[in-house]
Amino acid sequence: MALSQIMCLDDSYINLCTNESKPDFFYSEDQRLALETLINDGQERFEEYVKTNSIRPFLSELELVQLNRSVELYTCNGDSDAAELSLRYWPERSDYSLPDLDIGWPTSTSRTHIKEIIRKMIVQAQKVIAIVMDLFTDLDIFKDLLDVSFKHKVAVYIMLESAGVPHFLKMCEKAKLRVRSIRGIEFFTHTSKKVCGSQSQKFMFVDGDKAVSGSYSFTWTASKLDRNIITVLSGQAMDAFDKLFKDMYVMSNAVNLHKINLDTEPKPEPAFQTAPVLLPSATVALKLINPKYALVCSNHTPSKKDTAKIESFKQMKACQRFH
Structure with missing residues (x-):
């Protein structure tokens, strides 16, 4: 029994999030259900299940043939609910008692797969x-x-x-x-x-x-x-x-x-994001408020007082250049 399986039996164990890209990934419920479909319904239904559930194809053509050939009918003597065995958690049915090695044997409860x-x-x-x-x-x-x-x-x-x-x-x-x-x-x-x-x-x-x-x-x-x-x-x-x-x-x-005939990978569609609203800096804000720069802002309509100040400012600059 693999160490990852032993750890799952511990009630206090917190199952860390893992995926197929990590070396310690061992069990996949998706693959188990796909294998059940293959054994019970055949290869065509298996391929449909894999495609419908977006499961990465994990069995080669050779393995599919070998698995189909090796299917056997399992019967459990004296068990009335034998049809539901595949839905039971595996330790209940698969654990065996250790042989009586009376002169000694090292204790080992787990192994690395x-x-x-x-x-x-x-x-x-x-x-x-x-x-x-x-x-x-x-x-x-x-x-x-x-x-x-x-x-x-x-x-x-x-x-x-x-x-x-x-x-x-x-x-x-x-x-x-x-x-x-x-x-x-x-x-x-x-x-x-x-x-x-x-x-x-x-x-x-x-x-x-x-x-x-x-x-x-x-x-x-x-x-x-x-x-x-x-x-x-x-x-x-x-x-x-x-x-x-x-x-x-x-x-x-x-x-x-x-x-090899390789299928081209589809290009991912660009993810559109709303551009953040940039707040004006202190300098830009000052320019927007100052009448000198009021005409720069297209949405601003200057008042008569502001227009008079601007004309006065222009005349003063013109006099300075003349002198």
């Missing part, structure tokens, strides 16, 4: 991020990479298994990244034929001094449904990841992101 670890490593990167992955369709991680690439000028290299490239390209928008594809070991025959394995290695190499490796893929289903384990490494082991990535980079093929 793998995706949170990945995202924090990305947002904290300062120099370079090198990724080797089989599937990459997670929009949250992709946006994190775009942010560090554009805003913090971190170099980002992504190497994907060849079969996963089309799914990645469907997710892509405008990006300044280096993306390449790679396959497994090739076996050639004397008859000019070959077979090729798949790229099973998955790791992320950050700033030359940190790496995370394991079974975790950068997908929504890996984050929410699959069981995974990762190892976070530092120290001398980084030399091996450094060399491995460079060797694989030489053997990989470039993926041209410029050939």
Whole structure:
């Protein structure tokens, strides 16, 4: 159970406002309801629900197919309200009692979610991020990479298994990244034929001094449904990841992101604001009051007394110039 889930069970816990842009973002009620729609009503209704509720598409085409194929009918033995199980809060049904490890076992009540670890490593990167992955369709991680690439000028290299490239390209928008594809070991025959394995290695190499490796893929289903384990490494082991990535980079093929059909983003309409009324300064106010400047103000009609003063002032100036 993730730490963010454990904290939500505490009655005294104040749930801080978070969103998809933050690494500790884990649960989305919108996504849960969309997934319920997919499982119960199919992909077409799911897409309608996502569009109607302005939910960012979080499942790739591959994940949609896999989820539809894996749907099973759940029956709860002896439970009369089994149909309402999906509406119940998960700890009531999903918690299991711990096994009786009578000779001792360390107490651990929470853990940090793998995706949170990945995202924090990305947002904290300062120099370079090198990724080797089989599937990459997670929009949250992709946006994190775009942010560090554009805003913090971190170099980002992504190497994907060849079969996963089309799914990645469907997710892509405008990006300044280096993306390449790679396959497994090739076996050639004397008859000019070959077979090729798949790229099973998955790791992320950050700033030359940190790496995370394991079974975790950068997908929504890996984050929410699959069981995974990762190892976070530092120290001398980084030399091996450094060399491995460079060797694989030489053997990989470039993926041209410029050939992707990109939809132009709509320009936001300008927000019209009422201009504030500026109060006249003391100097301007003095000029408006003084008869000498009264004719400057178009809305002011001078009185006979003011007109006489102005004519007298003009005559005095004329006499001074004459003498």
